[in-house]
Structures are given as C-alpha cells and as structure tokens.
Amino acid sequence: MSHPLRLGIAGLGTVGIGTVKIIQAHAALLTARSGREIVISAVSARSRGKDRGADLSVYGWEDDPAALAAREDVDVFVELMGGAEGTALDATRAAIAAGKDVVTANKAMLAHHGNELAAMAEEKGLVIRFEAAVAGGIPVVKALTEGLAGNEIRRVMGVMNGTCNYILTRMENAGLPYGDVFEEARGLGYLEADPSLDVDGIDAGHKLSLLAAIAFGKKVSFDDVELEGIGRISIDDIRRAGDMGYRIKLLGVAQETGRGLEQRMTPCLVPADSPLGQLQGGTNMVVLEGDSVGQIVLRGAGAGAGPTASAVMADVIEIARGSRISTFGQPASLLATPVPARANSPAPYYLRMELSDKPGALAKVATVLGDEGVSIDRMRQYGHEDTSAPVLIVTHKTTRDAIDHALKRLPATGVVSAEPVAIRIETV
Ligand code: NAP
Numbered sequence: 001m002s003h004p005l006r007l008g009i010a011g012l013g014t015v016g017i018g019t020v021k022i023i024q025a026h027a028a029l030l031t032a033r034s035g036r037e038i039v040i041s042a043v044s045a046r047s048r049g050k051d052r053g054a055d056l057s058v059y060g061w062e063d064d065p066a067a068l069a070a071r072e073d074v075d076v077f078v079e080l081m082g083g084a085e086g087t088a089l090d091a092t093r094a095a096i097a098a099g100k101d102v103v104t105a106n107k108a109m110l111a112h113h114g115n116e117l118a119a120m121a122e123e124k125g126l127v128i129r130f131e132a133a134v135a136g137g138i139p140v141v142k143a144l145t146e147g148l149a150g151n152e153i154r155r156v157m158g159v160m161n162g163t164c165n166y167i168l169t170r171m172e173n174a175g176l177p178y179g180d181v182f183e184e185a186r187g188l189g190y191l192e193a194d195p196s197l198d199v200d201g202i203d204a205g206h207k208l209s210l211l212a213a214i215a216f217g218k219k220v221s222f223d224d225v226e227l228e229g230i231g232r233i234s235i236d237d238i239r240r241a242g243d244m245g246y247r248i249k250l251l252g253v254a255q256e257t258g259r260g261l262e263q264r265m266t267p268c269l270v271p272a273d274s275p276l277g278q279l280q281g282g283t284n285m286v287v288l289e290g291d292s293v294g295q296i297v298l299r300g301a302g303a304g305a306g307p308t309a310s311a312v313m314a315d316v317i318e319i320a321r322g323s324r325i326s327t328f329g330q331p332a333s334l335l336a337t338p339v340p341a342r343a344n345s346p347a348p349y350y351l352r353m354e355l356s357d358k359p360g361a362l363a364k365v366a367t368v369l370g371d372e373g374v375s376i377d378r379m380r381q382y383g384h385e386d387t388s389a390p391v392l393i394v395t396h397k398t399t400r401d402a403i404d405h406a407l408k409r410l411p412a413t414g415v416v417s418a419e420p421v422a423i424r425i426e427t428v
C-alpha cells in the first residue's frame with residue numbers, strides 16, 4: 001500500500017470539524033476506498049483553546065495557516081477558513097508555492113482568484129479541488145467535470161443558495177413578509193456573517209461562475225454574472241405568481257448564446273410543478289443539460305457540516321487515488337476568455353401592476369405592450385382595492401429589452417399607480 005496521504009486542515013469551524021469527524025469515524029473505509037491511509041498531520045484556526053467537540057490533541061498545531069500549508073508533513077492543504085481575500089488566499093498561494101495540492105470549500109476565493117490559482121497550481125503539476133464550494137454535498141463539480149465530460153453542455157441552472165430558498169419558501173408557506181423571515185433566518189443562524197452575500201445573490205453567483213467555467217471551458221468571470229437579490233420580492237408577488245402556476249426562485253442560469261456567455265443569478269418564476277418549483281427550504285438543486293445526456297437533476301443539502309465535509313472528503317479521496325484533474329476540467333491555459341452576454345434571450349415574463357379604476361385602463365397597457373412587440377399570453381385582474389386593481393400578465397416569449405421599453409412607457413399612460421414588477425419565467 002502507498003504511503004499515507006497527509007492533510008493540513010486550516011479552519012476548524014462547521015466544515016473543518018465536520019471533515020475531521022469523518023476522518024476520525026471512517027478511517028478504515030477511507031483507506032479501503034483510497035488505497036492508502038488518509039491522516040491529518042496538523043491543523044490551524046484562530047483560537048487554539050476553543051472547545052470544538054472533537055479530539056484534536058493528536059494533531060500538530062500551527063497558528064499561521066500559511067505555515068501549516070508549507071509543513072514538510074503535509075501533502076494536501078485543506079482550506080476551510082473562507083473569505084475571498086486575506087488569510088485564506090495567502091495560505092492557498094503559500095501551499096501551491098510549497099508544492100501542495102489544495103482542497104477548498106471557498107467559492108468566494110475561487111470566484112475572484114480561481115484563474116490565477118489554477119494557473120499557479122498547474123504550472124507546478126498540482127491540483128486544486130473544490131467540490132464543497134458549490135452546492136455543499138451535491139457532487140455537481142464531479143458530475144460536470146467527469147460524469148458529463150463527453151457532452152457539450154447546453155445549460156447549467158439551479159438554486160444554489162439554501163438561505164434564499166428557505167426565505168422564499170417560508171414566506172410562501174407562512175404568509176410572512178420578507179423582513180420577518182429574514183430576521184427569522186438570522187435567528188436560526190442561516191445567514192452568512194455578511195447577509196448580503198446570501199440575499200443579494202453574491203454567494204450563489206460565485207457558485208454559478210465556477211460551474212460555468214467548467215461547463216463552457218471559459219475562465220471564471222464572476223464579475224460578468226448579472227446579479228439581483230431577493231430583497232424586492234414581496235409576499236404579494238409570491239402569492240400572485242402562485243395563482244398563475246409559478247413559484248419564485250433565486251435561480252442561476254449559465255448558457256452560451258450566439259452573443260456570448262450569459263450568466264445570471266436573479267429571481268425567476270418557474271412552473272410550480274417542476275422539480276425546481278417543488279424545491280422547499282434550504283435544499284439546493286442543480287440542473288445540467290448536455291447534448292447527449294439530456295437533462296440531469298441533482299438535489300440535496302447545499303450546506304451544513306456533514307454534507308459539506310462529505311464533498312471535501314470526496315476531493316481528498318480523489319487526490320489519494322492519484323486522480324489529477326485540472327481545476328476547471330481542462331488546463332487553465334486552454335480556458336477561453338468569455339465574452340459576456342446580457343440576459344436578453346427570449347422568455348415569457350410575469351408582470352404585476354396596479355391599474356387605476358378608469359375605463360380603458362387595461363387597453364392603454366395592452367397598447368403599450370403591443371407597440372413594443374410584447375404579446376399577452378394570459379391575464380388576470382383582481383378586485384379593486386380602493387382606487388386601483390392588481391393586474392397580472394403572463395407574456396409570450398419576449399426579450400428583456402422589449403419589457404424594459406414597455407415598463408419605461410407605462411407611467412405616461414396615467415393608469416399605472418405603482419411601479420410595475422417584471423420577472424422572467426424560466427423554462428425548465
Ligand atoms: P466557520 O464555521 O466560520 O469556520 C471558519 C474557521 O476558519 C474557524 O475555525 C476559524 O477559526 C478559522 N479561521 C477564520 N479565519 C482565520 C484566520 N485568519 N486564521 C486562522 N483560522 C481562521 O466557517 P465554515 O462555515 O466552516 O465555512 C468554511 C468554508 O466553507 C467557507 O469558505 C465557506 O464559504 C465554505 N462553505 C461552508 C458551508 C457551510 O455549510 N458552513 C457550505 C459550503 C461551503 P476559529 O474557529 O478559531 O475562529
């Protein structure tokens with residue numbers, strides 16, 4: 001049997017301790033599957049004295065994660081601290097400089113520095129694996145990099161932030177407004193230390209940018225992801241969308257278009273009876289479409305100690321087995337620079353507006369939409385509330401540009417009493 005694979009684990013929080021516990025609980029199983037022992041040489045975190053609910057006394061300790069990364073008795077640096085910059089990035093660079101493979105759960109770091117780190121690692125014949133960085137326990141990086149390697153990928157789509165899905169489904173199920181459920185999620189410890197990472201779509205956008213790089217053979221380009229959070233989604237929109245047969249999701253979509261690479265993480269309507277529409281609570285779902293395989297749906301826990309550590313260990317075992325897959329599925333030098341394309345591919349749209357109680361009001365709205373080439377598929381008007389009535393319109397396929405032009409012209413009709421809401425309906 002080969003010599004043991006020796007790990008240095010930096011970060012002993014939720015994911016780090018989850019990883020330690022798997023290694024302690026399943027030593028024999030991991031050895032059998034890897035063909036060699038997997039051992040922890042040393043660990044690092046901010047506070048050495050903290051009780052972490054696991055026995056760490058047999059491992060070496062380093063206060064400085066970069067020193068851990070460079071230790072002689074470490075083969076793989078397991079970065080589980082988090083943060084796009086600072087200590088995690090410095091230590092990862094130090095690990096590569098010292099000739100160590102890297103396993104990380106850090107989507108923020110890879111979304112911002114993945115191209116540089118991949119190039120550095122590959123120059124030295126090292127690997128960086130990051131299954132845990134995208135959709136927690138769901139093996140989506142491996143699905144794309146290995147299982148679907150023979151396909152031209154047509155589209156990558158999914159709900160990749162459990163906190164946002166929890167908030168949206170909780171709003172619907174309990175009939176509570178966004179602010180109340182946001183506070184509830186904070187109380188439950190679901191939100192990142194900086195909640196905007198979750199609710200503004202940034203965390204999910206990081207994940208999407210990593211999947212897009214693998215799927216389309218492009219450099220990671222997080223800055224090109226069109227981001228919109230869930231903060232403006234009202235309980236009214238959730239209810240009304242439900243009446244029309246849809247649910248609202250913070251949905252990521254990446255696809256190659258004739259204009260370039262479209263990457264967006266925005267609220268979208270999906271059919272309520274589709275797998276994405278049925279997704280409840282903090283669960284994640286990723287939908288992959290390949291030219292040969294068709295559609296694959298992966299669903300599971302996107303966060304938490306066990307699921308995320310499960311993904312970390314999958315990467316560790318991959319390295320222990322001797323697999324040397326390029327960071328984004330092909331050598332970094334072969335990844336093309338993407339041409340970003342704004343999400344303007346045709347889709348049906350959901351429009352909600354408040355119309356004044358005046359004769360001909362609806363006709364004026366229909367005229368504006370018609371002038372902009374937006375065709376109405378379905379429409380519903382609700383009873384008047386004071387002097388206005390909520391109206392819902394589902395359009396036939398149209399472009400974001402056409403919708404934006406129409407929205408700009410609606411105030412001039414004098415019959416729309418509040419700012420209309422327009423949300424794309426995604427075909428799944
Ligand atoms: P966490 O519970 O906050 O733990 C972070 C750990 O890193 C702590 O042990 C902390 O030390 C240590 N640390 C932070 N800054 C450090 C520094 N400057 N020097 C040394 N150690 C430092 O975080 P987590 O939830 O486990 O997340 C870790 C990574 O996994 C992040 O990249 C996160 O995005 C990713 N991830 C997490 C989940 C999840 O469900 N939690 C899911 C997917 C991906 P102390 O304990 O001493 O403070």
Ligand code: HSE
Binds near residue numbers: 162192302
């Ligand atoms: N904040 C993230 C989520 C954690 O809610 O999905 C896992 O990446």
